[in-house]
Amino acid sequence: MALETVFKKEGLEVACDEAGRGCLAGPVVAAAVILDQKNTHPDLDDSKKLSPGKRSQLKDWIMENSQAYAIAFVDQEEIDQINILNASFLAMHRAIDQIQLEFERIIVDGNRFTPYKEKEHHCIVKGDGKYQNIAAASILAKFHRDEFMSKISQKYPQYGWEKNFGYPTQYHREAIKKHGITEYHRKSFRLLPTQLSLYP
Numbered sequence: 532m533a534l535e536t537v538f539k540k541e542g543l544e545v546a547c548d549e550a551g552r553g554c555l556a557g558p559v560v561a562a563a564v565i566l567d568q569k570n571t572h573p574d575l576d577d578s579k580k581l582s583p584g585k586r587s588q589l590k591d592w593i594m595e596n597s598q599a600y601a602i603a604f605v606d607q608e609e610i611d612q613i614n615i616l617n618a619s620f621l622a623m624h625r626a627i628d629q630i631q632l633e634f635e636r637i638i639v640d641g642n643r644f645t646p647y648k649e650k651e652h653h654c655i656v657k658g659d660g661k662y663q664n665i666a667a668a669s670i671l672a673k674f675h676r677d678e679f680m681s682k683i684s685q686k687y688p689q690y691g692w693e694k695n696f697g698y699p700t701q702y703h704r705e706a707i708k709k710h711g712i713t714e715y716h717r718k719s720f721r722l723l724p725t726q727l728s729l730y731p
Contacts, residue, residue: 533573534663536566538653542635543598546664547623549640550578550672552615554697555707555722556690556715557680558604559615561622562671563630565598566664572596575666577659578673590674593667600667601629602675611719620645640665687713 537544549561572592574585581589594600603625610618620643627637627647637644637652640659644652655661659669677696684692690706690713697703697715707722716722 534575534661534666536568536571536663538638538655538662538664539636540568543632544664545599545627545630545634545637546658546662546668547626547637547639547644548659548665548668548672549619549622550669550676551697552619553699555699555703555717555720556607556692556697556713557683558606558676559610559618559622560602560604560672560676560679561619561626562600562602562668562675563623563626564593564600564664564667564671565630565632565634566667567596567598570596571663575663575670577657577666578669580660581670583677586670586674589667589670593671597667599630599632600671601626602671603629604679607715607717610717614719615717616643617645623647638662638665640669683715687715 543565545563545565547561547563549559551557551559578586603622605618605622624647637647637650639654642654642656644654658665680696681693689710691702695703704723
């Protein structure tokens, strides 16, 4: 069943979502999308439900057919400084900053958001499975983050980032235990059940 296109039909609506909040390494990435209500795609859905190939196809469609879109990164050093929740909000704000069109409201996947200027905003739990515009933002955020992690995995192939994308899989944790950490790891996160082997 196709998702609802937008939260409210009146005026332009910016949808936001992020990827990488629960990862042990790499940035958190957010996307902001204004979907064209007259030109939608029936396959838009929560990015986690889509295959990598389908995400790539839809990413191209979103970037070609949205009224506006933007992607923003907050790296691991900033995450360590301000914590992952604030970093997620910062990434969304940075994405919204790039939107050139005047819009009415912001809708965000999740249950919390830091207000953006004087704009109306609505938090929608599991919104990427309810609204096409949030789904579009989730697809852009996940695609660009996965692409970044695959690229840096060439420098550090032992961590398997081209497959786990920095998430806390058993393989990733075992690699941290064996090889230690890189500049891309989030030092404020619990990288192993005990940190003693990381910080002697």
